[in-house]
Amino acid sequence: MLRVSTALTFSALLISSLPAAAADNATTPTFTKDIAPIFQQKCESCHRPDNMAPMSLMTYEEARPWAKSIASRVGARQMPPWHIDKTVGIQKFKNDRSLNDDQIETILAWVAAGSPKGDPKDMPAARVWKDESGWSMANKFGAPDLVVKSPDYTMPPVAQDAWWRPSNATGITEPRWVRAIEIRPVGKNARKITHHALARLQQPEDMDPALFTNDPNVAGDGLFMEWAVGKNGDEMRPDSGRLMLPNSKIVWEMHYHAVGEEITAHTELAVWFYAKGQEPKHREVLALFNTFSGSAPGGRSLDIQPNAVTTTESFVTLKQNARIENFQAHMHMRGKGMSMEAIFPDGKREMLSQVTDFNFNWHNMYIYDDDVAPLLPKGTILHLLAWYDNTKANRSNPDPDQWVGWGDRTVDEMGHAWLNITYYNDEEFKTETAARAAKTVNTTADRQQQ
Numbered sequence: 001m002l003r004v005s006t007a008l009t010f011s012a013l014l015i016s017s018l019p020a021a022a023a024d025n026a027t028t029p030t031f032t033k034d035i036a037p038i039f040q041q042k043c044e045s046c047h048r049p050d051n052m053a054p055m056s057l058m059t060y061e062e063a064r065p066w067a068k069s070i071a072s073r074v075g076a077r078q079m080p081p082w083h084i085d086k087t088v089g090i091q092k093f094k095n096d097r098s099l100n101d102d103q104i105e106t107i108l109a110w111v112a113a114g115s116p117k118g119d120p121k122d123m124p125a126a127r128v129w130k131d132e133s134g135w136s137m138a139n140k141f142g143a144p145d146l147v148v149k150s151p152d153y154t155m156p157p158v159a160q161d162a163w164w165r166p167s168n169a170t171g172i173t174e175p176r177w178v179r180a181i182e183i184r185p186v187g188k189n190a191r192k193i194t195h196h197a198l199a200r201l202q203q204p205e206d207m208d209p210a211l212f213t214n215d216p217n218v219a220g221d222g223l224f225m226e227w228a229v230g231k232n233g234d235e236m237r238p239d240s241g242r243l244m245l246p247n248s249k250i251v252w253e254m255h256y257h258a259v260g261e262e263i264t265a266h267t268e269l270a271v272w273f274y275a276k277g278q279e280p281k282h283r284e285v286l287a288l289f290n291t292f293s294g295s296a297p298g299g300r301s302l303d304i305q306p307n308a309v310t311t312t313e314s315f316v317t318l319k320q321n322a323r324i325e326n327f328q329a330h331m332h333m334r335g336k337g338m339s340m341e342a343i344f345p346d347g348k349r350e351m352l353s354q355v356t357d358f359n360f361n362w363h364n365m366y367i368y369d370d371d372v373a374p375l376l377p378k379g380t381i382l383h384l385l386a387w388y389d390n391t392k393a394n395r396s397n398p399d400p401d402q403w404v405g406w407g408d409r410t411v412d413e414m415g416h417a418w419l420n421i422t423y424y425n426d427e428e429f430k431t432e433t434a435a436r437a438a439k440t441v442n443t444t445a446d447r448q449q450q
């Protein structure tokens with residue numbers, strides 16, 4: 001009885017699905033027509049020969065063997081590396097490299113259909129990648145005023161990932177205002193091993209520390225610039241700059257990854273200054289806010305029990321009116337998520353950003369679009385929440401049976417947000433909020449379209 005009905009259902013299914021299958025065939029995405037344009041736009045910046053990703057995705061023959069892995073990484077929104085939660089908070093960023101829902105669906109449908117090649121005639125012309133060995137900002141500003149070079153690092157063919165933190169003096173003898181910066185890996189095949197390169201400006205500051213940190217151990221640190229593929233340079237907003245002081249140094253952090261051949265690389269940071277005597281109105285400050293509190297000097301309290309999920313939070317009251325330019329979560333291998341919420345002086349609360357599926361390989365900087373960068377009056381409380389998964393459910397976890405505390409090593413933990421902040425006095429802030437309000441009609445319309 002059962003067998004008959006199953007057979008019946010099966011043949012009924014077959015018949016009823018025939019026309020649908022035929023229709024599907026007509027719309028099945030193919031590599032040449034539908035996938036190649038997406039890969040050119042969203043993947044080739046890294047997935048091309050001699051670049052950082054493990055394989056090239058420029059041709060069908062190169063991409064086909066990776067189809068399953070592509071479906072899994074793209075479906076989980078782990079590739080392209082852009083891990084901000086799309087359902088929470090602000091969604092417009094200057095450096096967004098993510099795929100939209102349609103593109104994800106197209107890729108998944110292509111893999112599900114057996115990754116067909118399609119008609120070779122549909123294949124778009126190969127995208128030409130420009131030579132990245134020069135400074136791209138030189139077109140606009142000429143040769144850089146200052147170039148700081150990190151020491152060389154030699155990565156053996158096979159080794160664990162390395163996070164390397166050397167430092168160099170900038171050699172600056174008088175305060176200078178920075179208008180643009182650019183950072184790049186240098187050396188034969190340097191891009192292959194350089195996952196990320198960060199340059200942090202460390203200098204004595206006479207600013208109120210509350211404006212840039214809630215950690216008594218952090219003195220004048222600031223993250224100057226992070227290099228990310230596809231984003232060559234960073235030009236300050238109009239009439240804004242970063243201040244570089246005498247006796248400053250650049251503290252580097254490079255994430256190097258072995259690729260089967262020995263490669264020697266270093267990183268260079270180029271700086272373009274405002275003319276001497278030309279002082280921009282606004283100073284951009286880089287802030288480090290811990291996502292836990294109660295840190296006594298010398299000992300940062302972070303207590304992550306084995307086989308458990310731990311949450312920590314902190315509250316930072318803004319002492320001046322602020323415009324937050326970006327969000328960057330910093331945690332290590334147990335780090336799972338981090339959110340940043342604003343509690344306004346009138347009690348209104350707004351979730352600004354959240355990373356829900358943090359991936360330690362990728363220290364992504366999420367730079368807000370000009371029209372949506374949060375404008376927060378002084379007295380606003382930033383509520384930072386972080387969660388750590390120290391169970392075996394977390395695939396990056398090296399050992400769920402270990403207790404984990406604060407520390408530099410990747411097997412220890414950290415928890416902080418890096419934020420670029422522009423502070424405003426009351427009058428400037430009024431002007432800034434009025435300008436924003438004038439754009440609100442457009443912004444609301446944009447949001448509705450998304």
Ligand code: HEC
Binds near residue numbers: 045046074
């Ligand atoms: C910013 C650079 C970058 C971009 C953009 C990028 N990738 Fe990747 N991708 C990498 C790197 C580096 C790795 C290896 C490290 C890792 O897995 O995080 C990787 C790994 C992968 C893997 C896993 C390979 C394996 O070993 O199984 C897949 C699949 C993948 N990428 C697909 C894509 C696709 C598809 C796109 C575009 C839609 C894309 N990536 C965009 C850098 C990038």
